[in-house]
Amino acid sequence: MAGHTFSLDPKQVPKVSTPHRLINTDIPAPGTREVLERLEASESRSMQGQLPLVWDRAEDFSIFDIAGNRWIDFTSTIFVANVGHSNPRVTAALQAALERPLYSCYAYPNEIRARYLEKLVAFAGEPFEKAFLLSAGTEATEAALKLMRMHGQQQGKRRRGIVCIEGNWHGRTLGAQMMSSNLAQREWIGYQDADVHHIPFPYPWALDGRDGEAFLEDGLRQLQAAGIDLATDVCGFMLETFQGWGAVFYPPEFVQAIERLCRTHDILLAFDEMQAGFGRTGKAFGYQHYGVTPDLISCGKGMGGGVPLSGVLGRAEIMDLPETGNMSSTHSANPLVCAAGEAVIDELQSRDLIAETARKGDLLFDALHRLQERFPDHISNHLLGRGLIAAVLFRHHETGEPDGAFASRVAERCMQKGLLVVHTGRESIKLGPPLTITDSALMEAVDLIGESVSEIAGE
Ligand SMILES: Cc1ncc(COP(=O)(O)O)c(C=O)c1O
Secondary structure, three states, X not given: OOOOOOOOOOEOOOOXXXXXXXXOOOEOOOOHHHHHHHHHHXXXXXXXXOOOOOEEEEEEOEEEEOOOOXXXXXXXXXXXXXXXXXXXXXXXXXXXXXXXXXXXXXXXXXXXXXXXXXXXXXHHOOOOOEEEEEOOHHHHHHHHHHHHHHHHHHHOOOOOEEEEEOOXXXXXXXXXXXXXXXXXXXXXHOOOOOOEEEEOOOOHXXXXXXXXXXXXXXXXXXXXXXXXXXXXXXXXXXXXXXXXXXXEOOOHHHHHHHHHHHXXXXXXXXXXXXXXXXXXXXXXXXXXXXXXXXXXXXXXXXXXXXXXXXXXXXXXXXXXXXXXXXXXXXXXXXXXXXXXXXXXXXXXHHOOHHHHHHHHHHHHHHHHHHHHHHOOOOEOOOXXXXXXXXXXXXXXXXXXXXXXXXXXXXXXXXXXXXXXXXXXXXXXXXXXXXXXXXXXXXXXXXXXHHHHHHHHHHO
């Protein structure tokens, strides 16, 4: 991730052997530098920056490297392996599609696609009636943007305004970057879409005694002052279900007040469920924590169980706005990804993984609270997240300021001990194991974070 480069010099680290972990070599392991150097020579630099661990294979909640070391995975790659890495049901579904054989047929009809879309829409439940499938998450957020604007045009809105939230993030293609508020990342675009607006995010530390609704009203006043009228100039609100880097959720009243505005002014409400969807937060979709009903949800990551599958879901009247051919893509609804997607839903349901995630989330957060109490000078008391998505925020023990360097060291130390966490490049580490993780591996991993913090704090 940006801002930090991990050392490639092999370091002698204590050997580890537990039922869940094996560290038998120096770390980074022998052979790691060579693979990284080959990639550096042949691949865009923008793909670099992760912890130096060369993945050889991954099964359930374990990652194995090229030297035979084994890690507990607290990343799910990047919240993708919700049903576990190389899930046997997903593997069998892919094998069946390959053996049929049918692994590409563009937009020509096929049975697997029909079956999956029916299952997906049923899984999403009310009010969702139709879906449109894509490959990348950023395409799914852009598809929501397009649908919101087409809907606004149909309603006869004067402008195509989309209201987004500061600090939220929706992907790396043009429209998604316009909706994200990371200014540095969208510098390359060279202009700002005059009809994409941002209002402040209600961070717990920014509320200043206000409730979520009052905070929203302050943000909306800024829009009004800029001459934007919700009734005539806005056709959509786009919300990342929780803010990614820190797993920061909104106060429910903030989201509920947005929903009321949407209903009053014929505005569509869309959630970017990329990280939050498919059971991650202990509900099928993260928006369900807010007691609201969106018009559109954009999904990806865990949806495909490891294959590139994303999509947007909504009511038929919205999903059918684009004319035939105006919303499709070469690999949309590819038979392989549909087969995998179907297996993901079957797996979530047959193993009751969503309720299990809520239960394990309680275990995780209890353990993290105990950790915070042990290290109050280093770990912020804002322990953020829900279910099996959590962020631990580090602060400088003297100044109390966000401490990104400490977070990077914790991520690196955890790796040396056999635990992979998400290094965000900011003051947080994120924790998002496969939803299939066992209780004992979950607790072992939190202990390792504690060991790492303790060692680094003492150095
Ligand atoms: C909230 C959110 N939206 C959109 C995206 C973009 O997804 P993708 O990287 O698959 O294009 C991501 C990916 O990290 C994300 O976390």
